[in-house]
Amino acid sequence: MYIQKLFFTTAIFMFVCIYAFCQKQTGNNSNYVPQKKIICNNGAVVSAHWLASKAGVAILKKGGNAIDAAIATQLVLAVVYPAAGNIGGGGFMVAHFTNGKNISLDFREKAPEKASRNMYLDSAGNAQINASQDGHLAAGVPGTIAGLFASMKYAKLPFAVLIESAINLAENGFAISASQARSFNRTKKEFIELNFSTIAFVKENEWKAGDVLIQKDLANTLKRIRDNGQKGFYEGETAKLIVAEMQKGKGIISLEDLKKYEAKERSVVDFTYKGYQIITMPLPSSGGVILQQMMKMIEDKNIALMQFQSAASVQLMVELERRAYADRAEFLGDPDFVNVPINTLVSTNYLNARMKDYVPGKAGSSKNTMAGIIKESEETTHLSVTDMDGNAVSVTTTLNGGYGSRTVVGGAGFLLNNEMDDFSIKQGVPNMYGALGNEKNAIAPGKRMLSSMTPTLVLKNGFPYLVLGTPGGTTIPTSIFQTLVNILEFNMSAEEAVNKPKFHHQWLPDIVSVEKDFAKKIVKQLENMGYKIVIRDAWSKTDLIQIQNHAKGSKTIIAVGDKRGDDDAQGY
Numbered sequence: 176m177y178i179q180k181l182f183f184t185t186a187i188f189m190f191v192c193i194y195a196f197c198q199k200q201t202g203n204n205s206n207y208v209p210q211k212k213i214i215c216n217n218g219a220v221v222s223a224h225w226l227a228s229k230a231g232v233a234i235l236k237k238g239g240n241a242i243d244a245a246i247a248t249q250l251v252l253a254v255v256y257p258a259a260g261n262i263g264g265g266g267f268m269v270a271h272f273t274n275g276k277n278i279s280l281d282f283r284e285k286a287p288e289k290a291s292r293n294m295y296l297d298s299a300g301n302a303q304i305n306a307s308q309d310g311h312l313a314a315g316v317p318g319t320i321a322g323l324f325a326s327m328k329y330a331k332l333p334f335a336v337l338i339e340s341a342i343n344l345a346e347n348g349f350a351i352s353a354s355q356a357r358s359f360n361r362t363k364k365e366f367i368e369l370n371f372s373t374i375a376f377v378k379e380n381e382w383k384a385g386d387v388l389i390q391k392d393l394a395n396t397l398k399r400i401r402d403n404g405q406k407g408f409y410e411g412e413t414a415k416l417i418v419a420e421m422q423k424g425k426g427i428i429s430l431e432d433l434k435k436y437e438a439k440e441r442s443v444v445d446f447t448y449k450g451y452q453i454i455t456m457p458l459p460s461s462g463g464v465i466l467q468q469m470m471k472m473i474e475d476k477n478i479a480l481m482q483f484q485s486a487a488s489v490q491l492m493v494e495l496e497r498r499a500y501a502d503r504a505e506f507l508g509d510p511d512f513v514n515v516p517i518n519t520l521v522s523t524n525y526l527n528a529r530m531k532d533y534v535p536g537k538a539g540s541s542k543n544t545m546a547g548i549i550k551e552s553e554e555t556t557h558l559s560v561t562d563m564d565g566n567a568v569s570v571t572t573t574l575n576g577g578y579g580s581r582t583v584v585g586g587a588g589f590l591l592n593n594e595m596d597d598f599s600i601k602q603g604v605p606n607m608y609g610a611l612g613n614e615k616n617a618i619a620p621g622k623r624m625l626s627s628m629t630p631t632l633v634l635k636n637g638f639p640y641l642v643l644g645t646p647g648g649t650t651i652p653t654s655i656f657q658t659l660v661n662i663l664e665f666n667m668s669a670e671e672a673v674n675k676p677k678f679h680h681q682w683l684p685d686i687v688s689v690e691k692d693f694a695k696k697i698v699k700q701l702e703n704m705g706y707k708i709v710i711r712d713a714w715s716k717t718d719l720i721q722i723q724n725h726a727k728g729s730k731t732i733i734a735v736g737d738k739r740g741d742d743d744a745q746g747y
């Protein structure tokens with residue numbers, strides 16, 4: 176009897192242990208509430224999904240550095256956050272290493288060789304926005320996998336170790352969150368319209384929180400990348416599947432485009448602000464240049480005295496946002512293809528002159544009646560990492576719109592971007608973020624489309640102090656700008672700086688967007704100055720790490736995930 180009881184109890188115990196282990200392995204914990212903040216001493220990762228942040232920290236604990244953790248986190252995001260985490264899109268990485276070196280990696284998508292200046296115009300010369308945003312023809316040549324492999328020269332662990340969690344989660348599945356379920360349900364119609372094969376994101380009934388998403392095709396693609404490196408994506412079976420998918424839907428990416436794709440290491444944008452050193456992304460992201468312009472235009476204005484989100488401080492920031500975004504539209508494009516007068520754009524004389532016509536208390540005007548349409552879906556994703564040694568990595572990647580082109584590569588299980596819409600498809604026609612451009616950002620084969628992504632680091636006395644970034648299309652640089660001003664000028668905690676309401680102005684359309692929780696009293700005062708205010712749903716999702724007390728061995732890491740999404744901060 177005793178033996179039977181012992182056997183029974185042991186069997187139950189083992190069952191519970193195995194069940195708990197499987198839950199952990201597959202991420203089937205539907206009750207998980209994202210951890211918004213952690214204070215720790217060794218290393219931390221913040222990203223748009225808890226499974227990705229945890230995978231990153233697990234790599235740090237295995238002896239990986241911040242680059243290893245960033246690679247593992249990005250690969251898991253491609254599985255658990257399909258709206259923006261990706262292998263079919265592109266992005267940018269900015270990193271600081273303890274030897275003092277700062278790097279930036281450009282793995283932005285490129286226009287395919289068959290792309291041409293007017294490819295999205297009909298015979299009457301009208302822009303066909305659907306073609307640049309929906310389906311196969313909207314996709315640029317993906318850059319993410321090339322970017323991750325380009326960063327491997329700074330990594331410590333083998334790629335096979337870094338990709339393991341992503342493969343497990345794609346193969347065995349994970350429980351989706353309530354917001355992910357809503358997002359799949361909202362996009363169901365487009366998924367069906369824009370795909371020729373059955374895709375993992377569509378099921379007969381509505382998705383609900385806790386449903387398990389299994390992605391076998393994606394797992395097989397990830398295994399090919401594990402086994403064959405970069406060629407596992409850009410050549411062989413995966414490349415053939417991409418091209419076969421293109422042929423089904425009038426897409427133009429070829430085997431040659433894929434084989435030729437290369438990520439590029441570029442010199443960082445590097446400037447000082449009141450003694451802090453700010454390291455951020457250069458062109459073809461506009462983010463770093465306009466962040467520098469905005470920070471430099473505000474540096475001598477004593478904004479701290481005006482106080483956080485008073486009508487005066489908001490007006491000042493709106494006016495310099497207006498000027499920076501006007502320059503974005505006029506001057507910026509892929510530096511491999513066009514000349515950009517960067518030195519002038521960030522020079523003190525030029526920026527002082529730009530602010531000459533700023534009148535406190537009175538709204539400026541963008542003097543152009545063209546109005547862009549800003550969509551609500553601004554799906555990019557960011558991850559911030561720091562490790563035990565003090566290396567810091569900031570990575571922003573995107574498919575462009577939510578789920579990109581919404582087209583999944585049949586048999587390969589991953590979504591393709593709709594980044595071609597970030598080109599200026601016709602002068603005067605705004606992209607999906609309402610941003611305008613001209614010839615500098617016109618389509619040309621092999622060219623990279625202008626971006627707003629702004630992965631950023633702030634160094635204090637030479638040590639990483641802030642690691643941050645956010646999704647949000649054209650709102651990215653203004654969100655980063657405001658988060659920095661919140662900390663460096665208004666002395667806010669990391670948590671407050673991230674979660675306080677944001678506002679946004681981008682020259683055209685000539686409106687000021689404010690998040691829903693922005694103070695109504697200030698809205699009234701800004702309207703009285705002559706601003707047109709539009710209240711919108713939240714757009715920023717800043718993932719930030721602050722490192723205090725830099726001396727090695729005694730530092731405090733404060734990692735914060737934005738309250739606005741499922742963003743999650745992990746550390747140890």
Ligand code: GLY
Pocket residue numbers: 555573574575576594597625626627628648649
């Ligand atoms: N696709 C949004 C950006 O790159 O700015």
